[in-house]
Amino acid sequence: MNEFLMIVFGAMVILGGIATIISRDLFDKLISLGIIVAGIMPFLADRGLLDVLTATALIAPLSTIFILMAIRRRADEP
Numbered sequence: 001m002n003e004f005l006m007i008v009f010g011a012m013v014i015l016g017g018i019a020t021i022i023s024r025d026l027f028d029k030l031i032s033l034g035i036i037v038a039g040i041m042p043f044l045a046d047r048g049l050l051d052v053l054t055a056t057a058l059i060a061p062l063s064t065i066f067i068l069m070a071i072r073r074r075a076d077e078p
Helices: 003-022 026-047 050-076
Strands: none
Touching (some): 003 026
């Protein structure tokens, strides 16, 4: 993998982790976790872990949608 791309994707993982720690809103935390997953995926593809990459690509967005629906439902309750 190109060294520049490794630095960019590594920065995405680190910045996503920092944003997850700093943010207080649950929606912002989920977005930050999505940034971490997006930064990790190229490393999985580079190492040849295509089965793990496929599972991550399918599970991460679905779990995010379900968690967002649960958070939204809890926020709407009085």
